[in-house]
Amino acid sequence: MNELRSSPATAESVAADLERAIHEHRLPPGTKLGEDELGEVYGISRTxxxxxxxxxxxxxxxxxxxxxxxxxxxxxxxxxxxxxEARALLEPRTARSACQRMDADKLQTLQDHIDAEHAAIDAGDAGRAVYLSGQFHIEIARMADQATIEAIISELVARSSLIIALYWQRRAALCESHAHHALIDAFAAGKDDLAEDLMKSHLLDLVTSLDLRNRTSIPGSLREALSQ
Amino acid sequence: MNELRSSPATAESVAADLERAIHEHRLPPGTKLGEDELGEVYGISRTxxxxxxxxxxxxxxxxxxxxxxxxxxxxxxxxxxxxxEARALLEPRTARSACQRMDADKLQTLQDHIDAEHAAIDAGDAGRAVYLSGQFHIEIARMADQATIEAIISELVARSSLIIALYWQRRAALCESHAHHALIDAFAAGKDDLAEDLMKSHLLDLVTSLDLRNRTSIPGSLREALSQ
DNA sequence: GAGGACATTTTTGTATACAATACTGCCGAC
DNA sequence: GTCGGCAGTATTGTATACAAAAATGTCCTC
Structure with missing residues (x-):
């Protein structure tokens, strides 16, 4: 994405770039990230x-x-x-806080997020849709005005993206945005109890939509290669 | 602490060493950590x-x-x-989970922690007491068998140690261990509701024992130097 | 032909050297 | 006398070079 930027890439920009690539599933779990290779791509040293x-x-x-x-x-x-589990402890209460601090600007921001999500889905870009869906959760944490919790949720969302890449069973791709819509409605109505409950069940839905049976898809990439 | 270890220090061991030093307030907030200086101390390069x-x-x-x-x-x-705030969201529920998985061995581990805490207090080593007090909370998270939440709590406890170093107003140094004792009792009795409540109020007590008035002790070390 | 040991190759771990940036002290001008 | 600019110094940021470890491929032996 940034192969030909004018100024040399910094460690932060490379990390952000890679994180986004992982988020959007352009770099699937298990991919080897060679230092020389990346250095060449970004035009920087291995350091x-x-x-x-x-x-x-x-x-x-x-x-x-x-x-x-x-x-x-x-x-x-x-x-x-x-x-x-961790998200279930953090996000419902955070959604409640966000609801209590909601205003028109924030509502619009969330609505824009959902629109972008839909656009990605329509464009068939599932990776980007997952990324934007995660950003929606982070945005809510930001609106709760809790930078520390936001940082924790950001990390959990990023890891969730990997989990989705590994364990998602494609059944109904649109259930998510419905849950997000319902959340926005609760925010708009100022119903903080409802927002908390919606977030709670939304996260529960997410887990149940994963295939977390104890099959052996855990270890190295060899198993995946063998199953193909 | 590790100036004369036989094998050369690794990045991990140095990080652990520094973390502990910060935990125990041997390296107070604001201390400059020069790369050359540390490299010389541990006998390793700046890399x-x-x-x-x-x-x-x-x-x-x-x-x-x-x-x-x-x-x-x-x-x-x-x-x-x-x-x-983040700890208040995570730890009470985690204490409940830990209570539900409690057994004699785990109880003994927690009791040992408290004993070590008391020993540190008796020895006048306040820094170590704070460190052990934090470890107590981490141990509970570990017993809840939630590695991810445990990692998050570990980070929050470490930051709490810095916060205590900055904002603790020395009034009653022993209130903490009392709360920890009460928690153990709840664990021993298998009262998970009580354990959750105790942890909740313990964290609340911790916050109120801090001096978090909006004075200007925030920014650089210059303000602190001026107030001396 | 199969298994194991050795040499080769590739890749990471670490140290050192150089470049860039920010801080400190000095000097001159107003 | 004070403020602003300038040079010197120190420290971090980055790249490169070397050392060590692991993986792979080859050859020899059984």
């Missing part, structure tokens, strides 16, 4: 690449194996459950 | 030091200012409130 990879590793988006290199993380079934 | 500092920066324990260097973080009053 800077390593800084970016370390940053992503701290967010659990890439796994760093000693003397082996960096790989796009492959959350286990257990991790998947845990991430949504 | 490794930088990796450790970046790791700590991701956990918000140190602040990285571009072309300025690394400093032990100085959470603002706002951040302090936010950190405890």
């Amino acid at each position: 800077t690449v390593r800084a970016a990879l370390q940053s992503l590793a701290h967010h659990r988006l890439v796994e760093l194996r000693r003397n082996r290199g960096a790989f796009v993380a492959q959350p286990t079934v257990r991790e998947a459950r845990e991430v949504f | 490794t030091v930088r990796a450790a500092l970046q790791s700590l920066a991701h956990h918000r324990l140190v602040e990285l200012r571009r072309n300025r260097g690394a400093f032990v973080a100085q959470p603002t009053v706002r951040e302090a409130r936010e950190v405890f």
